[in-house]
Amino acid sequence: MKILGKLTILLCGVLLMFFTMEFPDWGDPESPASTHLSPYFIQHTMEDTAVPNIVTSVLADYRGYDTMFETTVILTAGLACFLLLRIERKKVPHRYYRHEPTGVTLRMEGDKFPRNSEVFQRMDANWVPYDFIISRTCRLIIPFIQIFALYVVAHGHHSPGGGFQGGVLMGASVILFAISHSLRAAIKSFSEKTAALLSVTGVFIYAGTGALCLIFGEVFLNYSALAPLFGSDRVMARSHGILMVEIGVAVAVTAVMIWIYYNLSSAGKQDEGL
Amino acid sequence: MTRHLPALIIVIPLLAALVTAGSGWINQKAPFRIAVAALLFSFICAVLMLIQVITTGIAMEYRMAGWAGPMGIVYIIDHLSALVLVIITAVSTLNLVAQKKNIISEFKDKAGAFNALYVLFTAGLIGMTATGDAFNLYVLLEIVSLSGYALIGLGNNRAPLATLNYLFLGTIGATFYLLGVGYLYIATGTLNMAELATIIPQNMGSGVILFAFIICLTGLFVKMALFPVHGWLPEAYSQSTSVSAGLIAPLTTKVTVYIMVRICMTVFTPEYTFGHLDVSGFIVLLAIVTIVFGSLSALAQKNVKKMLSYIIIAEVGYMVGGFFLGNRLGISGAILHIVNDAAMTLALFLAAGIFIWKTGGESRSDLKGLFAKMPFTMAGFVLAALSVVGVPPTCGFFSKWYLISGGIQAGNYLFVAALIFSSLVNAVLFFRLFEIAYFEPFTEGHGHGGGSHGNSHHYTGVLAIKEAPLDMLVPFLIASMTLIVLGLYSGTIVTNIIQFAIPTGVI
Amino acid sequence: MESIFALVLAKANYVAYIILMMVGLYAMIVKNNLIKKIVGMTIFQTAVILFYVSIGCKRGATIPILEHHASPETAAHGAEKIVAHAMDAVNVTHYINPLPHVLMLTAIVVGVATLGVALALAIKVYNTYGTVEEDEINQQLRSG
Secondary structure: OHHHHHHHHHHHHHHHHHHHHHOOOOOOOOOHHHHOOHHHHHHHHHHHHOOOEHHHHHHHHHOHHHHHHHHHHHHHHHHHHHHHHOOOOOOOOEEEEEEOOOOOEEEEEOOOOOOOOOOEEEEOOOOOOOOHHHHHHHHHHHHHHHHHHHHHHHHHHOOOOOHHHHHHHHHHHHHHHHHHOOHHHHHHHOOHHHHHHHHHHHHHHHHHHHHHHHHOOOOOOOHHHHHHHHOOOHHHHHHHHHHHHHHHHHHHHHHHHHHHHHHHHOOOOOOOOO | OHHHHHHHHHHHHHHHHHHHHHHOOOOOOHHHHHHHHHHHHHHHHHHHHHHHHHHHOOOEEEEHHHOOOOOOOEEEEOHHHHHHHHHHHHHHHHHHHHOHHHHHHHOOOOHHHHHHHHHHHHHHHHHHHHEOEHHHHHHHHHHHHHHHHHHHHOOOOOHHHHHHHHHHHHHHHHHHHHHHHHHHHHHHOOOEHHHHHHHHHHHOOOHHHHHHHHHHHHHHHHHHOOOOOOOHHHHHHHHOOHHHHHHHHHHHHHHHHHHHHHHHHHHOOHHHHHHHOOOHHHHHHHHHHHHHHHHHHHHOOOEHHHHHHHHHHHHHHHHHHHHOOOOHHHHHHHHHHHHHHHHHHHHHHHHHHHHHHHHOOOEHHHHOOHHHHOHHHHHHHHHHHHHHHOOOOOHHHHHHHHHHHHHHHHOOHHHHHHHHHHHHHHHHHHHHHHHHHHHOOOOOOOOOOOOOOOOOOOOOOOOOOOOOOHHHHHHHHHHHHHHHHHHHOHHHHHHHHHHHHOOOOOO | OHHHHHHHHHOHHHHHHHHHHHHHHHHHHHOOEHHHHHHHHHHHHHHHHHHHHHHOOOOOOEOOEOOOOOOHHHHHHOHHHHHHHHOOOOOHHHEOOOHHHHHHHHHHHHHHHHHHHHHHHHHHHHHHHOOOEHHHHHHHHHHO
8 A cells, every 4th residue: 555655656656757747947037927917917916006115015905805715714624613512611519729839729619719719729620730931921922913913914015914924923822821820821912702793893994994885986906996995096095005904804813713722622622731 | 687687696696695504693594584585586687588589689798896707707607508507596495495304403502603604505606607818717616515414414324424525526526627628728829718719619639629629528527427437426415414425416416417508518619519529439338337337326225315316427427428529419418418307306305305304314215105195296206217218208208308309310329329338227216116105004103213214104094185284385396287288398498598508510 | 857857946945845745645544533524625725724834035135114214213213214115216126025915814814713613513523423533433423
């Protein structure tokens, strides 16, 4: 079986390499791919959209329809992980808490929490050891990661960046919080319901902007239609429309990254993760 | 307003899916209603677009974001797209309405996510059909695939493994398609289908375009389960829930056949596909092997859903073989069969859903005595079975007629023999089921427990008729009646719609 | 000999992507462990991404962001000055092809989504069978 697999792969590889002899050379500026369509984008992006970053203008304006479905793909992945894995939490009859200063262990019935839960630590089979250095260090770093994420989203027009990159950075900051502290602490500050609703809101911002253009009379996703809304001319309206959809993408990607992490790392139970 | 129909037909389901997913966290009943409303709206849009395309005779073009192709993405609704759009939305709506009880019992607290994935699946199929850009098709193909994996993965115990196999093969297929689009981009520099159709005839001898064609087609064959890459289909469809099977089985393979027709005829023009290249004979041979293999494997199955899955594989063989015959009759037969097969498969899987709900078991012997207990359901099932066999006036007969005529005209008698052989095998299959359902007595309470949803339906008297509930029965009977209606109107469909879908160069 | 070497060097990106793709396909087909198959699938998709990005390359060109400088007077006069500055003739061969980059942003996201769903399914398989080795699962299916 392995020999057959190796032979097939070798044959396919040789066949593919034989066919690539006809391709244009690497780095050739006269290949059809570089001379047919792309010069239009490079030459006309400033006068059409006033955005110097050509990748952003092609991504969010010329081919903005593709990007809307790309955001929908990542939302579909989040929904799929939720649908496949999520198990409801069993209600436990009682819980144990330890009072930090004195070392006394309490037992609470039902679903009650002790008041002033800062000094009470929950103890059960899924209790994770508490590492001081890692949690404090990450607590220092996380705000800077989030500021950088916002910077990346906002500067997508003028430097490499945009919605996807910024969204992943922001999601990574919350995942870092979940890894360095515990999953329960992360869920308490950024619950699963928030993640699910935010992810849907992000895609809704994107599709909603397009539908708004439809209501204003132009075709779907034609941001020039929003010129009266922003109070500028048609070209700048495109630039602002691109910013709006990038914000929607960032919100959606952030929330979906966190949602998928919650479901995958705890295998659906969401009591304790990695 | 009708100017914006090509955008509305996909934007409204997309927005509705988002609202459904969000409302699932607040209310458990709202998602289903929103989903049904959105799908009904798309169905009405699709019918309106079909009427407009037929009456004006020209294709509707819609430029997304205001840019003309090839700079931007363009949606083109011509005769072929409009026809397939009507079928997609109709099947999707009927299935959702018919399986309401199954959804409530199987996806109790995840109704929001399930309905959202259902509507996203349909929206992806709609977009795939209407698009005029090769890369946009890949993105929508992946939306359809991902929501399909999620919907299938929630079946019984063996579902996750079957879905994982489906995922591997599906990813290979989609990535091969992406690679083919990349090769076309290297050779021509554009992604717009209409522009590719003008550039390719000037470069017919290029090896790059030949290889792009081969790799695109291989990827699509993997996704439509042609022999020998069909291995994922029987397991995946038989282990899923009846709701998911009723949605995915009639649509995925047929829309992939539509994509193959679109790529071979619109992008690589018919002169290239049938004239310049010489692979048609080999592909028809593959299709013949698929038909024979599918029919024979269906004979060996005891599980009803697995038997239906192998019949689907054989039907894909009909369509691929008929298309690659290369003449007008064969291509018309293949396109007509896309429509007919979607309707037939929907009726068959809805019937299987009703049987499983009623008896709790999935094997052939669980159908004992059902003729007397559920006469209306069995009547609809008999209609669907006769359509698969190919008995007039059901629609299956007419598409087989076109395919056989195309085979005779092309001189490919092996294909004609395979079609007739497959019809005979289907007859044996279904009459065996009828025999079990009609002649064997109904045994009381033989549900296997795994499939019966809570309340079992023990009857009191031997002669009492206990039909399926009305909201399951009525959509199923509508689907069965459609088979006869499609059959009687086959001629109209071919002369008014399919004739214009095939370029005039093909004889 | 030199001509073959020169040929391989001229098409180096295609050779690289083919080797990577074959490695990924080999892992998907031959390995028994489900997680290794998933990794192979990711490698396979990454190879296609590498192929696309290498198409857009141009010798001696820079990243596709039009050169513009924000100086104090442009910031004061707003965006119109930036537009006017950057609209002086743009040399197309100075910037690489942006379209493959855009397409591959989408493909990367699609790859990540597929990876997420595949891992969720693998977790479910592990919960059902207790193992992720395919031959052990087949053994359980045959006997159970």
